[in-house]
Amino acid sequence: MNERKGDLTMKEYLEQVRKTVPLVHNITNYVTVNDVANIILACGGSPIMSDEAEDVEDITSICGGLNINIGTLHKTSIEGMFRAGKRANELGHPVLLDPVGAGASSLRTNTALNLMKELELTVIRGNISEIKTLALGGGTTRGVDADVADAVTEENLDKSVKFVKQFASETGSIIAVTGAIDLVANADTCYVIRNGRLEMGKITGTGCQLSGMMTAYLVANPEHLLEAAAASVCAMGLAGEMGFERMQEGDGNSTYRNRIIDAIYNLRGEELERGAKYELR
């Protein structure tokens, strides 16, 4: 596996983050926001949080990229998402959408769909249910494709890869589906990534953290967006593996959270290069 794609290596995508210290504007939920800030610092970036509509255009203008996460939507922050997103688009900054809970409520589903319509999104990153909801335009009314609905598994991998590439083609965005097997795809190429551990699902916000870190990777690697997005997914999964190795008897999900961020903080390019488990489809 680990076929090389693009003219840089995983190691180099990571090192670009540390070299350039990308400033990331986050409009994100209040549940996991502290961990998002700390993981962006850990990977070498610099986070700013701002969701007030009157504040976001100024803030996003001094940043390199924008991470929009709809985990605890408020009407006021929705306005902020659109205003920040449009400004970021004007400035040519990468914009990532994390459609937390799309499918779980009309407000979330509709907000995510509207953001997709109004903004140019560099990446849409979510779990398979969220991505499926967006791909099917709302899920509940148009029914659900059971094959796609399933978690990505070795058995349905071909179909899943095809689905993700197809959705990337329709939207013009890189699609990142994370789960036991992660897929990061544009219309032509899909990274199939097998880093990570199931126990990461017992920590709130590992997905939100990944979205924040991925935005930093995108800002730092503007010429290699797909590869950088994939590298950040590998880094997160690898940090989950490395953090788990340091767990001691009695440690649980709260300590595991700290160990994963710590692992990102200490992760060297060579370790990512060696530890990344991916193939291209």
Place this chain on the structure above:
Amino acid sequence: MNERKGDLTMKEYLEQVRKTVPLVHNITNYVTVNDVANIILACGGSPIMSDEAEDVEDITSICGGLNINIGTLHKTSIEGMFRAGKRANELGHPVLLDPVGAGASSLRTNTALNLMKELELTVIRGNISEIKTLALGGGTTRGVDADVADAVTEENLDKSVKFVKQFASETGSIIAVTGAIDLVANADTCYVIRNGRLEMGKITGTGCQLSGMMTAYLVANPEHLLEAAAASVCAMGLAGEMGFERMQEGDGNSTYRNRIIDAIYNLRGEELERGAKYELR
């Protein structure tokens, strides 16, 4: 002590949570929300946070129970509390109220009293001052019963138990008063619980965490609400004891916070059965 009540044991109330993975909707403060999410995951449940009025009815509908915490009230989230609470009541979901700071401001006191009036609350969980404020309808204007105002102690235990049962009878809610000695009562029966450590008071949000976890226990044990509420109080206190045993020189309240959540993550039914310290009154 540890007289058996109901047809299940402490062990079984805990295991029901792990078996059924209850989905808990939380409208909670932004101070301690991350720890609330992580402890719900740690105990075996699954948390969702949403407070926007337009979002909460959808979200609560897909959950099994609702945890309302007034720790950082906003006018918009107050509307969300009523809308979510009414929908949860219609659906027969357990609803818990954590009246953080009732008595400290008119907005908090009045909001808590209005929630009690408008909603059927399965449990009201707070410290003795908050509960007393609600029982006396506002405290400041009607004066304060000094005996009740005091912390629950061995000396005033009989009076305190009587007060809590009386308030449970008036409200129709299970009343959970937590402190050095915890009381969990309906009109007829009161669990007097002596787990926990004083140092837990030096961590922000152990009460909020308990409310989140208790809601998961209620959802998982719909036929044994009083017993499940008491079991969650024992579990929290026991985790405080177990977490403290793992403290090393130089550790303080921040690490203690992690160790308590870790202890909930690792807590086995047999340990709860053996470690729970309670009597029935």
Place this chain on the structure above:
Amino acid sequence: MNERKGDLTMKEYLEQVRKTVPLVHNITNYVTVNDVANIILACGGSPIMSDEAEDVEDITSICGGLNINIGTLHKTSIEGMFRAGKRANELGHPVLLDPVGAGASSLRTNTALNLMKELELTVIRGNISEIKTLALGGGTTRGVDADVADAVTEENLDKSVKFVKQFASETGSIIAVTGAIDLVANADTCYVIRNGRLEMGKITGTGCQLSGMMTAYLVANPEHLLEAAAASVCAMGLAGEMGFERMQEGDGNSTYRNRIIDAIYNLRGEELERGAKYELR
């Protein structure tokens, strides 16, 4: 160094906090709020968070001091800042302003400048860029003094001390500039503090945490505001040094965050007395 100023010692400023358990009202950002609450508890104080305009006057009235942090401004919380600040002024409570991101957006800069105009601020605490923005009334329009713009260094120390004293004189507030070298000054006297570690900058919110803790120190030492502010800066830096000594292989910024709060929790007056590195200018 460590010339004695005032009639108490560093040790005593710290011990006053533990003795008096000051209640601190915080209107602060949702990114770092949990750590702010835990560090206030760790140092011996008691935190309350409330930003809703209708709630803040009641809450600040039962507290001893007010910490205003503009890290994630909302229009509604801005109103809360003014209402709480005016009430705190009426009551003679110390009020601290942490102008997070002043200079990064018009909303932040203008809000900070308006708070300075409308309120009597006991302390303004920020990094050199934020303080400079406020001193120059907005920065962008009036240009930037490059000497002042620079980080405080041994080379520009004389100029920096003069700038900070001058700004303190103009505002009537104690000015606390934190960075590699920290300055805490009124019009006449400047503490130059050399505690801390650069790695603290890789943790989100060490500045916010310091502002919360400093407010507790101010409340506990009303007769020695300058000295108490300086003592809290020394305590934070020293905790950064002590926490770093406990770091083990594989630990990163997330664990470091916990260790710093833990160090504040365990910090004894004698240790602060011995470890504080400051001189008076």
